[in-house]
Amino acid sequence: MLPRLLPLPTLLAACLALQPEVQAGTLHARVADAGGRPLADAVVTAVPAGARPDAPKLHAAVEDQIDREFVPYVQPIHTGTSVSFPNKDDIRHHVYSFSPAKTFELPLYAGTPASPVLFDKPGVVRLGCNIHDWMVGYLYVTDAPFFGKTSAQGSLSLEGLPPGTYTLKAWHPRMEGSEASTARQVEVRDGEPATVQWALKLRREFRPPRTPLPGAAGYR
Amino acid sequence: MATVPAWRAWTAGCAAALPLLASPCASGAEWGLDATAAAQYDDNLPNAIEAADRKSDLAALFTLSGLLHGQPGDSTGASIGLVMESLTQGRFHDLDNLALGARASMRHKFGLGPDVPWVSIALGALHHDYNYDYRDGWRYEAGLTAGVRPAERLDLSAVVQYDRFEADRLQPAILPGVSTAAYDVAGWTFGARAGWLATEADTLLFSLSRRHGTVTAVTPPVFEILEYSSAVALDPVFDGNPIAYRVAVDSDTLAVGWAHALSSHVSIGFTYAYRHSSDQDADFSYRSNLVNLSLSYTR
Numbered sequence: 408m409l410p411r412l413l414p415l416p417t418l419l420a421a422c423l424a425l426q427p428e429v430q431a432g433t434l435h436a437r438v439a440d441a442g443g444r445p446l447a448d449a450v451v452t453a454v455p456a457g458a459r460p461d462a463p464k465l466h467a468a469v470e471d472q473i474d475r476e477f478v479p480y481v482q483p484i485h486t487g488t489s490v491s492f493p494n495k496d497d498i499r500h501h502v503y504s505f506s507p508a509k510t511f512e513l514p515l516y517a518g519t520p521a522s523p524v525l526f527d528k529p530g531v532v533r534l535g536c537n538i539h540d541w542m543v544g545y546l547y548v549t550d551a552p553f554f555g556k557t558s559a560q561g562s563l564s565l566e567g568l569p570p571g572t573y574t575l576k577a578w579h580p581r582m583e584g585s586e587a588s589t590a591r592q593v594e595v596r597d598g599e600p601a602t603v604q605w606a607l608k609l610r611r612e613f614r615p616p617r618t619p620l621p622g623a624a625g626y627r
Numbered sequence: 628m629a630t631v632p633a634w635r636a637w638t639a640g641c642a643a644a645l646p647l648l649a650s651p652c653a654s655g656a657e658w659g660l661d662a663t664a665a666a667q668y669d670d671n672l673p674n675a676i677e678a679a680d681r682k683s684d685l686a687a688l689f690t691l692s693g694l695l696h697g698q699p700g701d702s703t704g705a706s707i708g709l710v711m712e713s714l715t716q717g718r719f720h721d722l723d724n725l726a727l728g729a730r731a732s733m734r735h736k737f738g739l740g741p742d743v744p745w746v747s748i749a750l751g752a753l754h755h756d757y758n759y760d761y762r763d764g765w766r767y768e769a770g771l772t773a774g775v776r777p778a779e780r781l782d783l784s785a786v787v788q789y790d791r792f793e794a795d796r797l798q799p800a801i802l803p804g805v806s807t808a809a810y811d812v813a814g815w816t817f818g819a820r821a822g823w824l825a826t827e828a829d830t831l832l833f834s835l836s837r838r839h840g841t842v843t844a845v846t847p848p849v850f851e852i853l854e855y856s857s858a859v860a861l862d863p864v865f866d867g868n869p870i871a872y873r874v875a876v877d878s879d880t881l882a883v884g885w886a887h888a889l890s891s892h893v894s895i896g897f898t899y900a901y902r903h904s905s906d907q908d909a910d911f912s913y914r915s916n917l918v919n920l921s922l923s924y925t926r
Binding site: 474476496497498499501503505512514515535537538540611612613614615616617618619620621 | 656657661663696697698700701702704736739740741776779780782822824826827830832884886888889890891892893894896897898919921923925
């Protein structure tokens with residue numbers, strides 16, 4: 408007796424059922440200040456224990472200058488990312504950083520500089536403008552395969568994480584203490600979103616005033 | 628007094644300087660708008676020596692500036708533009724005036740970063756149109772300021788400034804051989820200033836300065852003051868103080884202030900200044916208390 412042939416759709420469905428299921432987990436992070444108020448612009452990184460999976464990496468990013476401010480104020484990027492610094496103001500800017508992770512200078516320019524800047528070492532890069540001293544921005548350069556920054560509501564979701572144990576850290580430009588002190592071990596499981604929260608104690612960030620001071624005149 | 632040439636020279640200078648500033652910057656120059664509304668109080672407007680002659684008043688001051696900002700070079704910023712000031716006194720309306728003119732400034736930093744030393748020069752010329760016409764005239768200012776930010780929260784600066792007022796016209800002589808240019812005054816100011824960031828939005832200000840030069844004092848007719856006066860004019864601005872004298876004094880001013888940033892573009896400010904003035908031989912002196920409350924917008 409000849410074996411009975413299965414219909415094609417049934418065969419395809421059976422083949423798909425035999426494929427290993429791609430499992431992915433989700434991590435919800437919430438960052439607040441010591442008073443419980445949601446904290447925007449906090450960077451959260453997730454590093455899996457053991458071998459790191461291949462994760463999509465951004466190789467290009469943009470840090471704007473709009474209305475004489477760096478936009479965004481904080482931007483996390485992968486190590487190895489080239490960042491362009493388009494100046495969207497009419498006035499020229501002079502962008503620089505003294506940070507050990509990347510020391511560079513883009514002398515006075517308008518528009519977009521021809522060459523982006525490569526950030527090839529992990530660390531925090533504090534940006535400034537030598538014409539407008541109040542302008543401050545941060546690039547957070549990281550080797551972590553998964554990262555993001557919190558919204559105005561202080562929340563962040565990292566999706567597509569392979570199940571496993573992760574080391575999570577939080578960083579903010581105004582945080583007191585070290586980033587290492589925020590480390591947490593979290594288990595990420597398929598279909599079970601993990602949640603982690605931080606309450607960061609903040610220090611004040613003093614910038615040269617942008618608005619006019621009584622009795623002061625001259626260039627701003 | 629022939630001030631038309633000064634007006635023309637300044638206008639021509641500004642007209643020439645605007646494109647000079649704008650052209651090298653081409654796409655790198657930007658117009659900005661500064662506006663300030665302030666209430667200011669002076670408890671000795673006439674610079675009177677005797678307590679009985681002191682006149683105090685509250686005034687409303689509005690300032691509007693349209694400034695072209697540019698960067699002539701690395702680490703150098705410059706501004707030039709037109710300025711309008713309106714002053715309205717609460718009681719002494721002959722002092723109400725409208726001023727129109729121009730200001731220019733340039734700041735250069737000696738290096739990279741917010742804490743390097745810097746130096747700036749500022750020039751200004753405004754024509755004041757008073758209700759009392761003999762007070763109309765040109766005010767000229769030139770200043771050199773050097774500063775540094777030695778700590779994240781501290782700004783220090785030192786300033787040298789020259790100011791000069793030239794009235795448009797003179798009254799007929801009222802005393803034989805005595806000039807009536809009582810409003811033509813000039814002086815040099817040397818000062819130091821500190822700004823302390825109390826919070827991210829609040830700056831406390833301290834300044835100390837000495838002005839060496841001439842001022843206009845308006846008092847009742849006093850024979851003794853003639854000894855110290857280089858010019859005398861009739862002045863109906865203050866009730867009971869009908870004579871304006873030009874006298875040379877050293878004025879020491881101690882000022883404290885506070886500024887609070889409401890946003891990136893709006894701030895409020897408060898300053899109190901105590902001023903003590905005396906002639907070089909300390910034969911006479913007078914004092915003033917000045918208070919200013921302001922709301923400023925910059926774009």
